[in-house]
Structure formats: C-alpha cells, structure tokens
Amino acid sequence: MQTFGQFIRARRESLRKTDPTYSVRQVAKRMGIQPSYLSKVERGEVSPPSEETTRKLAHELGVDSDMLLAMAGKVSSDLQDVIRKRPVLFGELIRELKEMPDHAVLRLVREVRDGEW
Amino acid sequence: MQTFGQFIRARRESLRKTDPTYSVRQVAKRMGIQPSYLSKVERGEVSPPSEETTRKLAHELGVDSDMLLAMAGKVSSDLQDVIRKRPVLFGELIRELKEMPDHAVLRLVREVRDGEW
DNA sequence: ACAAGCGTATACTAGTTAGTATACACTACC
DNA sequence: GGTAGTGTATACTAACTAGTATACGCTTGT
Structure with missing residues (x-):
C-alpha cells in the first residue's frame, strides 16, 4: 500500500511534468511551510502533517x-x-454501514439527497 | 451546558447514593488511575482523559x-x-445528514438494519 | 486518641506533535 | 565560473498530552 508521503510525492511530480512550479521548494513556499519539512513528509521521515497543513x-x-x-x-x-453532536445515533449508523458495499452506501447518500424527507 | 467533569462527578455521586464504593478513590483504583487525577478531571482542572481512560x-x-x-x-x-477506509463516501453521507432531524437519521439506521439490501 | 477513608493541592515528567532554521551538495544556465 | 534553483541533512524547540507520586487537611467510627 502507498504511504502518505509516497502519494504526495508522486502527485507533485506528476503535476510538475506540465508545470515546473511544482518543486518541493515552491510548493512549500506557497503553503507557507519549510521546504525541508515538506521533503521529510514526502520521504516519510516524519509523520503526516496537521489537519490544517x-x-x-x-x-x-x-x-x-x-x-x-x-x-x-x-x-x-x-x-x-457532526458525529459529536449526536454520538449514539451516528455511532449506530456508521457501525451498521461498516460492512456494507460502496454501492449500498452510495444508494443511501442519493436517497437522502433526493428523497422526500 | 454541562462540562465533561461536571457530568461525571454528578453521575458518580448519583451512583454513590446507593453504593458507597463510588468514591473518587475507589473508582480511580478500579480504573487503575490516580485518585488525584480523577479529582482534577471531575473539577475540570485538566482536560478530559485519553480515549482509553x-x-x-x-x-x-x-x-x-x-x-x-x-x-x-x-x-x-x-x-x-470506518470513515478513513472510505473517506469520500462517508464524508458525503455524514455532511448530508448533518442537518437532518434525529428521527430521519434513525429511520435510516432502521432501514439499513432490517432492509432488503 | 487514632486509624481509615475521603477529596485535593502541589510538584513533576516522559513522550509526542508539528513543525523552524540553517547549511550543504548537486545541477543547469549564461 | 558565478548564480539561481533544486532536494535534503542536521540540529533544535515550544507547546501539548496524559498522566504519576506524594503529602496535606478533614471527617468519622471505635
């Protein structure tokens, strides 16, 4: 399985093929973090960044x-x-859906979205 | 709104009315933590404990x-x-259900549970 | 008087999170 | 041959998490 770091490195390199501004340094600069840190993240030398980053x-x-x-x-x-506001309700729902195949969950999403609720 | 600490103190004191083993010290002992820590948690002097505790x-x-x-x-x-395994799917579903009333979500839970899936 | 049990004040801490700052070595350009 | 840009090695750290350990003062039963 691909790690976080491998994934973002692959993605960045892919973008770079058509746009040279996707270097470690320039991406890091646009994000407002140190290039050395982004480099470490990509190589998995450190754990993935915070939610915000x-x-x-x-x-x-x-x-x-x-x-x-x-x-x-x-x-x-x-x-x-969202879950924390109704923990028991959402807990039940999510555990119920844990083993359901994607298409079943997707059907549910659509049902809620276009349904007569 | 009631805080975490206030809630557990109230609950413990309530149980204590019929069972004197629900003192800070004895509950802490059964949990394998320091009574002083439980006391601090109940008074909100420290943030709520870890998930395990x-x-x-x-x-x-x-x-x-x-x-x-x-x-x-x-x-x-x-x-x-569960969410991390299918983040986009569950993300959509949960955001869709964010504003739904309890009974609607509950109906969904039941539908999944006894439904013809 | 004193032990048992109670809640809590106080002092301390190992480990983790989420990074920064600087310097180094390499390549490409003009 | 300097300079602009590249990735990365190295060293450091402030703030936070999730507690422990000990001691103090109070009450209650014997």
Missing part, C-alpha cells in the same frame, strides 16, 4: 482533502463535529 | 462510551477507522 497540501495538489486526511490517519474535524 | 470511565459509570467520548471532544477511534 494537510488541507493546504490537498488544495495545492488538487486532491480531495477528506481522502488525503484519511491517508494521513485523520478524519476531518468538521465530520467529527 | 474515558472508555474505562464510561464502563465504570455505566454510561454510553460514544456519548462520553463525545463530551470529551473525541470520536471513537473505531468509527474513525
């Missing part, structure tokens, strides 16, 4: 932030907030 | 651990694991 990185690399946060071992704090 | 406390006090974790500002790590 991971978000900036997702934005910079044009990837979904929930996905990148997940690779960083985190869950977006706004989702946590 | 919060779980022990929930067990000791006979309350739902998801609920108590929520009061501690946390989301159970097993729920986080």
